[in-house]
Amino acid sequence: MDKLLLNERTRMMFLESLGQWKEAIEELEAKAEAKRWAKMQHPISLADALSRLTKEDLSKIRTTLDVRGASSLRKQELIDVLVQQIPAKLPRLLGKMDESRYKILKRLAEGGGIGFVSLTPDQLSYWISRGLVFSGTIQGKKTLVIPQEVLAAFRQADGDPAVQEKVRRNTEWLKITYGCLYYYGTLGLTELQSLLKQHAKAEPESIEYLFVLYEAEQFEKNIRIDLDGTTSHSDVWDPKRVKQEHRARPDLSFRPFSKTQLLRAGEPGYVDRNAQYQAFVQFLCNHYVITREEADQLVEECVYAIQNGEELQDTLGMFQQEMEIDSVDMLQEFMRHIVELHNHTRQWILKGHTPDELFAEEKKALRPLPAAKAEVVDFATRKKVGRNDPCPCGSGKKFKKCCGR
Template sequence: MDEKIDKKTKEALIKAMEYAKAYNQQLQENREKRLWKKVDIPCSLYDAINGLTKAEMDAIRKNYDFKNLSSLKKAELASELARLIPLKFKNVVYTLDKSRYDFIKIVIENSGVIPDIGISAANAEVFMGYSIIFPGLYDNQKVLFMPDELIDIFSSIDGRELESIVKRNTEWIQLTHGLLYFYGVMDAWRVKEKVKKLIGQEVDIKEFMNVMSFACDFYGQANRTPYGYADDRVFDAKKIVEEHKMRPGVDYYPFTKKQLLKAGNPDYIDKTPEMDSFINFLLEHYRLSDQEIKEIASQIVNIINADSKPALIIQYLQSFIEFPSFEFVQQLTAKIMELYNNTRLWVLKGHTPNELFQEERKYLQPLPAEPLKTAQSKAKVVDIVTRTKVGRNDPCPCGSGKKYKKCCGK
């Protein structure tokens, strides 16, 4: 009976997985069709917006924070957005970092239209959501284009001042991503203060939040939550914030600007000596590609930062490699514990467990030797197995065969 149930369950799971795969594929195809619609080039801002769905127009309205437009019908909303966007487009341009700025320059230098260069659907949607660059289908070819009105505005403000702002924004974003890599979650004001201290310049909180809002949407490396900005690997932001509050006496680990800029890269992994030792141990027993090593290191750091038990790392590794012996598992476990205790944790505000342990040891006072000896001789010793008090002349519970007073009771 159990075998029949297992077989039915297995078949149902396979069917469900196949259905989910087909459904996701259909969603992606629909997304592609919706994004790459026929357009005429050159294209005005109104025509570009009028070709969008009402939901896509609403996304633009929200990104620009236009008020009192939600009740308008589609045609009316398109007309109003086309009128209002040029008035606020400068503010959006001032939130760009170097990567997006350079991309827009390429589009403009090619008369406002370029063939699709493999931009992700998500990034195309974000550019469209801020009414900067639109995807379209022209002469049966996927293209990315910028309406003439916006090209004129961008060109009129482009120059040294904008380049300076773009450089500033790039640094703000990278430092924020680096802070979140190590701390997990931080509220906007605290991040702003950290960035201010690192760059040695005042940071306007409103400008900073506008820059990060666009960056969160475009890069997906950080998320906005009710508890502040969170690294995209964070599953439970509330829990991390609560852990931070439980340690009021522990300050955030003082990373250098260089460390944070490095950690702000999307593919960064904190390669500690313990991580290198762990990877070298695996390479002694398995043939692993550079990509596999990178994936293992990344996943293990994520598992540790999710505050999961070290045993979960064993389970993760066991899912794709075979352990040769019990002795190997013992050695592996020791390596994992060493790695765990020397990994920077979100819940510890970027400290490692070992760092906090060493800090706490400074305040521990050694106990006097004599009182300890006296206390030990009078202590009630209990056999863990039988849970009974052990007398001085009873056999020692350690199993040595000696009397307790001659063994552990000395």
């Protein structure tokens, strides 16, 4: 009895601690949200915008922009340096952007340096950590503002054909990269460069390409870059395992995709909704009170579980947690759809091939042996019997007219 009371007390203490931890997190998030959208004015100078930040925030801008010799400066001294450095470094920053980020600046600039674009907290931090866009509340509305010095520098760079060309180039590089990672999961920098060389108009240099990737990672969070340059799709659970599986199949080449296929797979939110995928979605809609969007989301999660090499039984367990599967027949139907989806999903560990494709190739390679010509041996003489020889059965007829027919 005492043991039961102790276990119950421990459980209650754990739940209480968990509740306190959640409250603390929510309080921190609320404070961060209030700070992000504190009252501000427009137009605003770069010095005034920077003064709204902490010394730690300013140091992050200094590090991001690679401003040398300013690490020991006081806050106001650092602000004075950044007021000079941020507009000067803007063309270089623009040269690392793709069209999605460039259009955000363009849209705000066309509104006089003020407007609103829906951004995640990470995306907002991206702009602030480069000193380009700041957030606040103006007349009770959440607003994004470009400081006046940055706005003037952007308008000047916006007319530069070289900047426009780099933005177009970066957009193509990133879409092809995203497409490759959608199909292959994880790739080294050299592998990515090799694929870009096949499909992109401009061949990337290692350092420049890595900078473009890093900037995209900071804003989109849809890829992850390791210290050695190895880059992974954000849904890859274990990049090291994917790379090991690639190396374990040296005779299997990466499945080739056209530039059109890679660009399509590189679009935000792309999912390969093949026939088996759609059949699974329809099955869920037919048997459960669920919207098509909800069913699609479940099957999409199933695809990523398959691509990460999760066991089929574990994938089934995921559905058992979400859905009521109350009969053996229904369980078998779920498993049938999971297996079908598994066999027709392009898998990271298989270098973009589906199991069905590889099985078909293996089957094709197993060609049947040519039919062997039948031979008859006379047991008495131990010699092969010719077609015109007497039949060994003793009938007196030629072999070809008797048993050799």
